[in-house]
Amino acid sequence: MSGRGQRDGGLDPRVEDSLSALGAASPGAPPIGDELARELEALRPVRTRAPRRQLAGVMSASLLYATGLIALAGLRRDLGEQPAALMVGFGLVWLLAFAAVTWLVVVPPRGAVIPRWRTAAGAALGAAVVLIASGLLLPHIAPSSTTYEPGARAFFAHAGCIRWGVAGAALPVVLAALAVRGAIPVGSRWAAAAVGAAGGALGGLVLHLHCPIAERLHVGLVHGGLVVIAAVVAALAARVGASRTSGRTR
Amino acid sequence: MAAESDLMARYCDGDASAFRELHARIAPRLVAYLARMCGDRATAEDLVQQTFLKVHRARSAYVRGADPVPWMFAIAHRTFLDEARRKQRSRVQVAREEGGVPEVPAEIDGTPADRRRDGPDPAMVRAALAALEELPPSQREALILTKLSGKSVAEAAVITGSTPGAVKLRAHRGYVALRKALSALGLGGAP
Numbered sequence: 001m002s003g004r005g006q007r008d009g010g011l012d013p014r015v016e017d018s019l020s021a022l023g024a025a026s027p028g029a030p031p032i033g034d035e036l037a038r039e040l041e042a043l044r045p046v047r048t049r050a051p052r053r054q055l056a057g058v059m060s061a062s063l064l065y066a067t068g069l070i071a072l073a074g075l076r077r078d079l080g081e082q083p084a085a086l087m088v089g090f091g092l093v094w095l096l097a098f099a100a101v102t103w104l105v106v107v108p109p110r111g112a113v114i115p116r117w118r119t120a121a122g123a124a125l126g127a128a129v130v131l132i133a134s135g136l137l138l139p140h141i142a143p144s145s146t147t148y149e150p151g152a153r154a155f156f157a158h159a160g161c162i163r164w165g166v167a168g169a170a171l172p173v174v175l176a177a178l179a180v181r182g183a184i185p186v187g188s189r190w191a192a193a194a195v196g197a198a199g200g201a202l203g204g205l206v207l208h209l210h211c212p213i214a215e216r217l218h219v220g221l222v223h224g225g226l227v228v229i230a231a232v233v234a235a236l237a238a239r240v241g242a243s244r245t246s247g248r249t250r
Numbered sequence: 251m252a253a254e255s256d257l258m259a260r261y262c263d264g265d266a267s268a269f270r271e272l273h274a275r276i277a278p279r280l281v282a283y284l285a286r287m288c289g290d291r292a293t294a295e296d297l298v299q300q301t302f303l304k305v306h307r308a309r310s311a312y313v314r315g316a317d318p319v320p321w322m323f324a325i326a327h328r329t330f331l332d333e334a335r336r337k338q339r340s341r342v343q344v345a346r347e348e349g350g351v352p353e354v355p356a357e358i359d360g361t362p363a364d365r366r367r368d369g370p371d372p373a374m375v376r377a378a379l380a381a382l383e384e385l386p387p388s389q390r391e392a393l394i395l396t397k398l399s400g401k402s403v404a405e406a407a408v409i410t411g412s413t414p415g416a417v418k419l420r421a422h423r424g425y426v427a428l429r430k431a432l433s434a435l436g437l438g439g440a441p
Contacts, residue, residue, distance in 0.1 A: 111316050
């Protein structure tokens with residue numbers, strides 16, 4: 001839709017004129033509200049956001065945290081029996097998902113304030129599909145891997161792994177959420193879902209390096225599914241946070 | 251004249267006069283946008299006050315050197331959506347205020363006012379407003395942002411939390427629907 005006077009690219013000169021006239025009807029500035037005027041009287045300098053520095057902080061603190069968790073809980077006992085290429089490949093995919101989504105969530109394009117949250121959420125969705133599919137399609141049960149018959153024991157094992165993975169996702173999610181906390185006024189759902197997914201990717205990696213359960217459903221839906229679980233939890237938390245903030249601003 | 255990004259930076263550094271200048275520049279544009287979206291100037295002004303309060307409280311989220319205008323429009327857009335949801339409106343309305351349609355200057359040579367070279371035809375403008383009101387909300391907001399508020403497709407996408415492709419498509423569909431509606435009234439070009 002560019003270029004005046006083109007009839008068939010969709011432009012009609014008289015429609016264009018009417019829209020221009022509507023757009024030109026500019027009202028005056030309304031007065032500054034009383035509440036804002038009071039806050040302006042006590043205006044203080046604030047430290048503005050430095051996205052690249054924040055990204056470096058979130059990434060390094062999260063990776064340190066993940067390393068600490070693995071050091072604390074120990075590596076999976078069947079690690080040496082797993083194909084090296086498979087483990088390295090899984091690890092890289094998880095790390096890449098964490099890094100890429102965190103970057104999209106925290107760093108806006110040059111000259112913009114708002115990061116690419118929808119792109120980040122799309123990337124998170126893609127990462128979730130890849131992680132779940134690779135868990136389902138590329139399992140390797142080694143002699144010392146753990147397997148469960150379906151039943152209560154298996155259920156509790158899955159639930160325990162989800163708790164562990166969520167713990168692994170917690171710090172990255174909190175740090176990234178702090179970095180983009182200004183998101184709330186501009187709609188936080190996509191940002192929160194992407195923040196959650198990024199944390200879930202790191203939590204999934206931590207879990208995958210610790211948990212020796214190698215069944216395809218467990219690796220796919222629990223290890224890989226952490227991306228989805230963390231994204232949903234974060235989006236719900238943001239929704240609650242946004243409604244409270246909206247209530248306070250009104 | 252200082253750029254909006256410079257004013258925003260000074261405001262974040264604690265300069266209240268920079269905020270006032272920023273408000274004087276951007277508030278009228280936000281009022282115009284929100285008045286078209288919600289159909290009521292008083293509500294639009296209230297929403298702009300809420301928007302600036304949110305901007306003030308979230309100013310630490312500003313990135314120095316960035317253009318603050320799309321960010322402010324995005325906050326205004328979200329504030330409008332929150333308000334619309336709060337009131338459980340089924341659809342947004344386009345402004346039809348008295349005086350909302352700009353007057354067409356009279357020609358000294360007596361040329362009919364509805365000639366294109368003389369400026370917009372008031373009947374056409376009123377019909378455009380009415381047709382705009384009938385558009386689906388997503389097409390209306392895309393058209394208002396790109397055609398009335400002068401935003402680029404990319405800026406409109408940032409403001410509405412959508413993708414540039416989606417905004418372009420919605421604006422195009424809205425434009426086509428608008429043209430058809432005006433043609434049906436015997437105004438505008440061929441459908």
